[in-house]
Amino acid sequence: MxxxxxxxxxxxxxxxxxxxxxxxxxxxxxxxxxxxxxxxxxxxxxxxxxxxxxxxxxxxxxxxxxxxxxxxxxxxxxxxxxxxxAGGADEKKGTIVIGTVKGDLHSIGKNILKLLFETSGFEVHDLGIDVDLFKFIDKAGEVNADIIAISALLTTTLIGQRDVIDALKDQGTRDKYKVIVGGGATTQEWADTIGADGWSGSAYDAVVLVTKLVS
Amino acid sequence: MIDLIEVFDRAEVGPLISETDYYMKRYVPKLAEVIARHKVKWDKETIINTDDDLTDRVFQAAVDLLAEAGAYCPETNRVMQFTRDEILLACSQAPRSATFGEDRERKTMYGRRPDTTGDRPWVHVGGGIYTSDEQIFMDTVEKMASFNIVDSVSVPSILHLRGKDSRVRSPQEILAACKTVRLAREGIRRSGRAGLPIINGISAASQPASMFAATYPDFGLRPSDGFLIDFLSEMVVGYEALQKVAFYNSISANIGSTSTPLFGGYAGGAEGVAVTATCYMIMGNLIFRGTYHYNAPLHSKLHLSSTKPLIWAIAMSNAAIGRNMGYPMVNLPYLGGGSGTKQYHYEMACYMLAIVTSGGNVFSGHPAMAVQSDSLVPDDHKFHAEMGLAAAKLTRAEAEPIAQKIFPLFGDKLKDPDKGMTFQQVYDAKTKRIVNSEYQKAMDDVRSDLAGMGFAVPVL
Structure with a gap:
């Protein structure tokens, strides 16, 4: 054959x-x-x-x-x-830490994105829902992540995305990671306001975005 | 029907399972199985189903789904199981009506059957759209409540305190929830209809504590309003929801069991959404002791409910419950077009024709993708209520060809919808009269177009 x-x-x-x-x-x-x-x-x-x-x-x-x-x-x-x-090394496109912000219990959009990342060749660490902001940062450091992907569905939880970015700045580690945001309540305008590196309205577009960011 | 404490206990005693396994080993395969077993199939063209045998099979599939997959409690990691007999008994004992409001505004919403052309459905308007300013919030609520065809309102959301938005679960959120209700009651009072109910209690509250605080008598939510308790998609019954169930049943309040099955998510396509939406209505009564259901299926990518398969599925779930259970239902239409646009009105007309003829009550929609602050424009909602009342005079068979004519007017625009207008762009700040001629013309043009297609919508 x-x-x-x-x-x-x-x-x-x-x-x-x-x-x-x-x-x-x-x-x-x-x-x-x-x-x-x-x-x-x-x-x-x-x-x-x-x-x-x-x-x-x-x-x-x-x-x-x-x-x-x-x-x-x-x-x-x-x-x-x-x-x-065979003596080869693991060839991942990049490493992503993903989760839904603290106070937000919605998971389906985040789960879809996680699957598309995995099936596109990324190593994905899913922190789940209602994630404390320092868990994003600690995990990103632990796995030497390229990307932190933060989801928020509710208007009242959007602020949690900004908190992660602010905490990275406070720690002096903002430049180590690309931070992308998404979820029902988010917009490109919001992503720009909080200083995120990218935003996507769909999971498919998010894969394209992250592929560009890591290349 | 099994009692409430027994329902809560089911979250403590069912099989232990991880969330992923619940979906991949129970819900997803069982959903596929019951769809195949009951031969539930959408033909990819029909908007309003008229096949009652198919409708009844959707109901049976929903009963089987709950009996065989159960619901999932993430706090205990257990499946909440109910026997088929327990489910059917709950369906037979479900409320057929719910009474809302106070004094002369006290009225009853009924569960409707498909093709009921002789009744006057419940008319609900509004939505939890964010408002940027307290005066706009008050004016919006006052104007919506002042329309005499309106039976209840959903009030907008006003989250900010001293110029800052309140954070979820924060003490500020509790204050914002209380403020929302106090302002809403004042807006309603200014309309001259003080007893009018609020049935989206309340969009400013993400946590039970905020909801409970807003129920304190000085703030103004009353048991005769409607309190929303939602399932977290899909089939998830969380402790926060059960806390609300415990409290609102303890004060004998109206409970709106609320669900948002996602098209493209675990529920899959049209057939899965129809069965899952119907299943949620059964669960809403059995688990939440709802007095009415707030049905809000949504497209997982477009975040709206006006695609052809979704309108079919939503109408189907209303017909399935209307024929087999009689539980009162309202359906929240998330529309693509922005407020005041022709696209928005065409979407609403198509949706109303499908849902109201299939057994749903009248509920005006609001923009989804094109939503912006202050885009709850009251006269849109009056127009949409008029569409709903006009649709109530038609049967499904009469409505289907009209819906098919309307759909092409917006179907291709759903991925890139027309942007809309805000309250400030439509009304004079003092007189609250429409001063935007473009807004008025769009509404007049659509009313004329609809009449030309055989769907006359009189001004009421």
Whole structure:
């Protein structure tokens, strides 16, 4: 079987959101001697690109996106050790710390973004909802993050985004990270007002934004 | 129906599960399963469903979803489980009416059935849009309350104290919540209708303490108003909500069980939103002891409710509950166009035709993507209430072809909606009369266009 056929099988298993099929295709590709990076770059990521496009065009929704992401994560649990065993280094596009600000219990938009970041090749550390501002900063320092992504749905919680940026300035670490904000109550004007590095009205655009910021 | 303490206990005794597992192993697969089991399908064209067999299958799917997936309590990490018999008993005992207001403004909202053309639905106007100034807040409330076709109002939000916005859960938020209610009551009193109810109690309050504080008699929210208690999407029943349930049931207040199923989120597409929205109405009565439901499905990316699949799903959920439960419902329309724009009015007309003919009461919408401070413009809401009352004279079958004619007038604009106007741009500051001719012309043009399409909306 040629490499192109294997690539197609890997891609299709992700598009089908079939975790078992993904693992079967990955194990077979490795057994056939394919480089684990090739498995990712020419098989799994093209499949995830299709999933992203289908999500954007509303052909699929969050459950299918999550299923594809879970299948991809299972594959990576096999591929990462294989890359290390072959003497390779982990090649992430960047590291992101993400969460919803203190006082805000909304999670769905943030969860969608987290999945799209993960499936786009970023390492993501999700702090969840109702996150204390210093948890953002401590985690970013701990994992040497490139990006801090802060979500807020409510008008009354927006101020928590500004607090994170102000605290970074106070600590003298503002320049270490790119800070992006989003969520139902946010606007580009708000992002500019608080000195954020970027804002996005949709999860898909946020991935484009972050890719630019880390490059 | 199982009693309230037993409902609270269900959050303490159900299976332990993480939130992610609840979604991926219970809610999402069960939702797909009940949609397939009951053959719930949207044809991608219809705006207003007229197939009653499909409507009843949506209701059965919603019952099955709650019985098989349960709700999730994040504080205890447990699934709140209810048997099918408990759910059906709650549906059979759900309130069919809710009475609001005081003295001569005391009136009753009824649960409506689809195609009820002989009644006068409840008319609710307003929304929790941010206002920048106390005078504009008062003028907005006074003007909305002064329209005699209005039965209840949602009041805007005014969060700032001494020029600064109050932070969530802060002591300032409690003061802002109390101030909001005092100003709103004064605005209503100035309209000459002191007993008129506020049924969005209240958008300035994000925490139970603020809501409870605003209920202190000196501040002015009353049990005969409506108090919103919301599910955190999807299927989440948090302790803050249950605290409000405990308090508002203890003072016998009207409770508006509130839900915002997200199109594109865990609920998926049109079918999932229709079933989940219907499920929330059942949960609103069973878990929150709601006296009415505040249904607000939303598009996860566009943050509005006027796409074709969403209007179909919202109308479907109203019809499903109207035919099988009779719980009174209002539906909050989040619209793309800005206040006063033709786009905004066309969206509202299409929405009203679908929802009011399907069993919902009349609720004016407000701008979503194009929202700005002070963009609650009262005459928009009067026009929209007039649309709702006109729609109540039609059946679903009569409304569907008209809705299909209206939809193309705004459907392509939803991703980049027309910007709107503010209160200050429309009214004279002293007389409160409309002085913006562009605003008046847009409304007149739309009224004329709608009449030409077979949907006459008389000025009331």
């Amino acid at each position: 040629g490499n192109e056929t294997t690539h197609e099988q890997l891609k299709q298993s992700i598009i089908d959101q079939d975790e078992n099929a993904v693992l079967e295709a990955v194990n077979k590709a490795l057994a056939d001697g394919m480089d684990p990076r090739e498995v990712i770059d020419k098989g799994l990521l093209p499949g995830l690109n299709v999933i992203g496009e289908q999500f954007e065009s509303e052909d699929i929704f969050l459950p299918e996106l999550m299923q594809a992401a879970l299948a991809f994560q299972s594959a990576m649990s096999v591929l990462e050790p294989a890359i290390k065993a």
